[in-house]
Amino acid sequence: MSMAGKRRADPAIPRSLAFRRDREHVWAELDELVEKVLRGGLHVLDSEQLRRLPMLYRATVSSLAVARKTALDKALVAYLEALAARAYLAMYGSRKATRGSFRRALMVSFPQNVRAMSKEVGVAFLITLLGMVVAAGLMQSDIGWYDAFVAPELAGGRDPQASTESLRDALYGGGEEALSLFATYLFTHNAGIGLMAFALGFAAGIPTALLLFTNGLMLGAFLSLYASRGLLVPLVGWLLPHGIPEIGAIVLCGAAGLHLGRAMLMPGQYTLREAIRRAGQRASMVVFGCIVLFAIAGVVEGIFRQVILDDRIRFGLAAFNALWFFGWLLLGGRPKRLRRERRLKAKK
Amino acid sequence: MSFLSEPDERQFLEVIGPEGVPLTFPAAGISERAFAFMIDLLVITIAFIIILLGSVYLIGMTGMMEPAMLIMVGLFGLRYGYFAGFEIYWQGSTPGKRLMNLKVISRDGTGLTTEAIIARNLMRDVELFLPMIAILSPSSLFGDTAWWLTAPLVLWLIAMMLLPFYAKERTRVGDLVGGTVVVRVPRVELIADEAAGVGAGELGFSPSQLGHYGESELETLARLLRDAEAGHATVADLSVVASTIAGKIGYGGSLADPETFLRGFYAAQRSALEKRLLFGRRKATKHER
Numbered sequence: 001m002s003m004a005g006k007r008r009a010d011p012a013i014p015r016s017l018a019f020r021r022d023r024e025h026v027w028a029e030l031d032e033l034v035e036k037v038l039r040g041g042l043h044v045l046d047s048e049q050l051r052r053l054p055m056l057y058r059a060t061v062s063s064l065a066v067a068r069k070t071a072l073d074k075a076l077v078a079y080l081e082a083l084a085a086r087a088y089l090a091m092y093g094s095r096k097a098t099r100g101s102f103r104r105a106l107m108v109s110f111p112q113n114v115r116a117m118s119k120e121v122g123v124a125f126l127i128t129l130l131g132m133v134v135a136a137g138l139m140q141s142d143i144g145w146y147d148a149f150v151a152p153e154l155a156g157g158r159d160p161q162a163s164t165e166s167l168r169d170a171l172y173g174g175g176e177e178a179l180s181l182f183a184t185y186l187f188t189h190n191a192g193i194g195l196m197a198f199a200l201g202f203a204a205g206i207p208t209a210l211l212l213f214t215n216g217l218m219l220g221a222f223l224s225l226y227a228s229r230g231l232l233v234p235l236v237g238w239l240l241p242h243g244i245p246e247i248g249a250i251v252l253c254g255a256a257g258l259h260l261g262r263a264m265l266m267p268g269q270y271t272l273r274e275a276i277r278r279a280g281q282r283a284s285m286v287v288f289g290c291i292v293l294f295a296i297a298g299v300v301e302g303i304f305r306q307v308i309l310d311d312r313i314r315f316g317l318a319a320f321n322a323l324w325f326f327g328w329l330l331l332g333g334r335p336k337r338l339r340r341e342r343r344l345k346a347k348k
Numbered sequence: 349m350s351f352l353s354e355p356d357e358r359q360f361l362e363v364i365g366p367e368g369v370p371l372t373f374p375a376a377g378i379s380e381r382a383f384a385f386m387i388d389l390l391v392i393t394i395a396f397i398i399i400l401l402g403s404v405y406l407i408g409m410t411g412m413m414e415p416a417m418l419i420m421v422g423l424f425g426l427r428y429g430y431f432a433g434f435e436i437y438w439q440g441s442t443p444g445k446r447l448m449n450l451k452v453i454s455r456d457g458t459g460l461t462t463e464a465i466i467a468r469n470l471m472r473d474v475e476l477f478l479p480m481i482a483i484l485s486p487s488s489l490f491g492d493t494a495w496w497l498t499a500p501l502v503l504w505l506i507a508m509m510l511l512p513f514y515a516k517e518r519t520r521v522g523d524l525v526g527g528t529v530v531v532r533v534p535r536v537e538l539i540a541d542e543a544a545g546v547g548a549g550e551l552g553f554s555p556s557q558l559g560h561y562g563e564s565e566l567e568t569l570a571r572l573l574r575d576a577e578a579g580h581a582t583v584a585d586l587s588v589v590a591s592t593i594a595g596k597i598g599y600g601g602s603l604a605d606p607e608t609f610l611r612g613f614y615a616a617q618r619s620a621l622e623k624r625l626l627f628g629r630r631k632a633t634k635h636e637r
Contacts, residue, residue, distance in 0.1 A: 014618040015626070017543050027538070038533065041439065061369045070625055072618050074567055075539050082536035085371045089439070089451055089533060092365065092459045105462070184417040188424040195428065199474030202521055203504050260525070273524065277455075280525030284467035291428075 016071035023063050030056040030087055037090040057087045110289030111332030113282045114252060117259045124254040127209055131216020136224040143228065149221035164229045171238045172309050183302025190246055191294040194253035198287045205261020212254040237311045240318035242301035244325050249293035256283035361517055361529060363457040373531035375517045376450045381530060387444030392426050432469040436462055449533045456527065468526030475521040479505040542573045543615035557597040558620035562633040566621060569614050576607060586610060
């Protein structure tokens with residue numbers, strides 16, 4: 001202490017030099033810890049080092065703030081700038097996934113964000129519905145429209161030229177192929193379409209709307225083809241068990257894309273950048289949940305649909321799927337809010 | 349390729365950390381990020397080849413088609429999970445970014461969230477893979493849709509892909525959506541202070557002698573002393589500067605050892621300017637009073 005006092009009294013010794021001498025050991029210690037963390041992550045530190053890291057970091061950040069204002073040694077300031085920035089990366093670089101964060105993302109964040117974009121979900125659903133109605137209406141006048149809506153490789157022989165018998169067989173034919181393989185194919189294929197519907201939202205949502213519309217056209221074409229042969233009820237029984245999570249997920253991904261597009265066209269009270277960021281994070285949580293939905297749909301479609309051939313069980317499964325699907329989206333993540341509101345009321 | 353080397357327009361960005369002190373980061377350049385991406389693509393390709401060979405081997409072993417599942421799940425996982433997974437568990441870097449010394453941080457200075465990482469990596473699909481498919485084989489993407497319908501979309505995709513070339517901070521679409529930015533991990537060595545080890549005021553400058561120069565001249569002098577230490581400046585150089593300074597401030601002492609004089613003057617001048625600074629009086633150059 002007396003040494004430092006003597007140094008400061010000497011007019012030929014810059015204050016920043018004394019400042020550096022007093023604190024250099026703190027910076028060196030932080031430097032060493034930060035390099036360790038950047039190389040191997042926070043868990044390479046022992047408990048004593050973990051305790052010291054934030055203290056050293058704050059001391060260094062305050063050194064930086066002081067040095068910027070009072071030190072004329074540019075090399076010193078540059079060193080502190082870089083050290084503080086690196087320490088920030090080590091400490092706040094990423095919030096590690098904590099226990100339960102996956103569950104929270106699915107059970108709380110996903111349904112909440114879906115409800116937060118309920119308008120877009122409605123629009124996405126209406127676009128799909130419009131596609132279905134247009135396809136059905138056109139096929140009423142000319143069944144040949146079917147080929148325009150359904151790609152031949154997707155139809156797989158289920159077209160207007162097929163006999164009613166073969167159309168029926170397609171619904172009840174238990175596949176001989178490897179079922180788990182089929183389920184996986186369906187999952188990755190559909191999830192890819194869903195992710196694209198979301199990401200294309202960045203083009204002001206227009207391609208997303210088109211994608212939803214063509215998806216609706218295809219659905220409508222299928223339905224009206226089977227309806228024209230009096231097979232509507234079996235088709236719905238075949239479609240609904242996997243269709244609820246799958247079509248639901250496509251609509252939700254589309255809604256996420258529309259949400260993003262809407263933020264670009266109408267940023268509202270935020271700057272464009274901020275509006276896109278907010279919408280993007282909300283939408284990406286919805287898409288994340290949809291990937292799980294696609295996986296469930298893939299399993300139902302690839303395995304159950306091939307194994308369960310009885311209409312009544314199929315409709316039962318559809319009802320069951322509808323129950324958890326809508327329960328999840330409409331009720332998930334709500335109790336917490338109710339509890340908070342109750343607490344607020346109690347305070348008043 | 350001149351736009352890829354960007355020595356002068358190196359951009360810095362300011363992030364206000366939770367402590368309220370703004371920190372500065374050098375924004376990562378396009379070429380660095382492109383290199384990092386190529387390294388990651390290489391890792392992905394190698395991983396996929398391993399998965400492919402493994403499943404083919406398993407199919408041959410068991411005689412069943414089930415292991416083909418691995419190929420599909422692997423491709424899906426690598427396409428959508430590789431970048432996000434690494435950035436979540438490796439604190440905002442992937443193998444490529446780590447080799448290139450880059451990191452993803454959140455633009456607003458709060459910690460990087462999992463949501464932000466997922467968002468920025470979901471966009472990678474549409475801004476990188478989709479334009480590539482659109483350019484290389486448009487028919488696989490659009491079927492036989494009329495060209496006047498697909499052309500605007502292709503142009504838009506290309507405009508998005510090239511966003512880092514004209515956006516500030518070199519943001520790509522994913523960074524925009526995730527609210528993130530890619531920075532270079534800054535490393536600066538702490539070099540010796542040129543004022544250290546100087547005899548305590550033995551040259552005895554008067555306050556009026558220290559009133560001539562400003563911060564910019566001080567920094568130039570520090571650089572000269574550093575050069576002399578590294579052997580880039582000769583005694584003759586030092587001697588010229590020493591006599592110029594001595595003449596300007598009216599110093600009457602000996603200049604036989606110009607380095608000692610310059611060091612002593614540097615320490616005294618910095619000390620005097622820093623004292624002024626404490627009272628909020630900055631003197632940036634010798635032209636200010």
